Amino acid sequence: MADPFDSALDLLRRLNPKDTTENLNRLCSLVPDLTEDLLTSVDQPLEVRRCKKTGRDYLLCDYNRDGDSWRSPWSNEFDPPVSDAELPSERVRKMEVKANEAFDVYRELYFEGGISSVYFWNLDDGFAGVVLLKKSVNPNSNSSGSWDSIHVFESAERARTAHYKLTSTVILNLGTESESLGGMDLSGNMTRQVEQDLPIDGDESHVANLGRMVEDMELKMRNLLQEVYFGKARDVVGDLRSIPPLSETNRDRATHREMIGNLSSR
Structure with missing residues (x-):
């Protein structure tokens, strides 16, 4: 069985960091025994x-x-x-x-x-x-x-x-x-x-x-x-949105790959 403290830390890492304080308070309310450890670790x-x-x-x-x-x-x-x-x-x-x-x-x-x-x-x-x-x-x-x-x-x-x-x-x-x-x-x-x-x-x-x-x-x-x-x-x-036309960007990338390929073959 997973350790409750490790599980709480794992959960906090997966939630939005902007809401850390709110989520931490909720965890402390759910598991009061972890309050001191969580406050000192997070x-x-x-x-x-x-x-x-x-x-x-x-x-x-x-x-x-x-x-x-x-x-x-x-x-x-x-x-x-x-x-x-x-x-x-x-x-x-x-x-x-x-x-x-x-x-x-x-x-x-x-x-x-x-x-x-x-x-x-x-x-x-x-x-x-x-x-x-x-x-x-x-x-x-x-x-x-x-x-x-x-x-x-x-x-x-x-x-x-x-x-x-x-x-x-x-x-x-x-x-x-x-x-x-x-x-x-x-x-x-x-x-x-x-x-x-x-x-x-x-x-x-x-x-x-x-x-x-x-x-x-x-x-x-x-x-x-x-x-x-x-x-x-x-x-x-x-x-998502290229500044120059996308066709030019793709052409430049293809030229770059071709140059790298030619150098590698030598």
């Missing part, structure tokens, strides 16, 4: 909440959650309050503050808007954290798009270096609808992982190293998504 579009103390928006994920409460990276307080909540140590909290400042600048440079949040926590041999970035656009009532990136990392400190393990997930949703063209929906996600040993000189080095790794990973994943989403869509549209 990446979903990030939700936004406003910090009551600072008035700044922050992003929600499983890594800043304690039951039904979430910790703000700006105030380091849970909302609603949790009396016995586990908070990062003083040293890790200082790095968390620096990282939030750094990625706030990164967000403005690369996204020109959106929201960023960074959360750190302690490990036995170092620390770990997550970098969250979200940008949503609605240029008009018929078009929308959102980018959610989740970068989870672990850092194990050594003599003068640190070993970083970074797992990044990007969730992309694009949609448009018009009377002439109908509706189009491109939704999906991509996950990549990398490990690196980088030099450190003080705690601020961790923030700089993490910034470079996240920047490199996001650029690579953006290019991959552009190739997969838009390149494939362009190929499909090209097969």
Whole structure:
């Protein structure tokens, strides 16, 4: 008999990625015993909440959650309050503050808007954290798009270096609808992982190293998504409706095949 958890994950992979949050909630309602495992295993579009103390928006994920409460990276307080909540140590909290400042600048440079949040926590041999970035656009009532990136990392400190393990997930949703063209929906996600040993000189080095790794990973994943989403869509549209007359296109293809055949025969 199939394991219920594996079956739930298998089902989510086959459903529309745009409806991940809704489908996840339905699965949790059907099988409450799997709720905690599903919430920690399934990446979903990030939700936004406003910090009551600072008035700044922050992003929600499983890594800043304690039951039904979430910790703000700006105030380091849970909302609603949790009396016995586990908070990062003083040293890790200082790095968390620096990282939030750094990625706030990164967000403005690369996204020109959106929201960023960074959360750190302690490990036995170092620390770990997550970098969250979200940008949503609605240029008009018929078009929308959102980018959610989740970068989870672990850092194990050594003599003068640190070993970083970074797992990044990007969730992309694009949609448009018009009377002439109908509706189009491109939704999906991509996950990549990398490990690196980088030099450190003080705690601020961790923030700089993490910034470079996240920047490199996001650029690579953006290019991959552009190739997969838009390149494939362009190929499909090209097969449906050619810009030059189809007879010319077929003639060019036949000429190309003939040239390849002649070269191969030699």
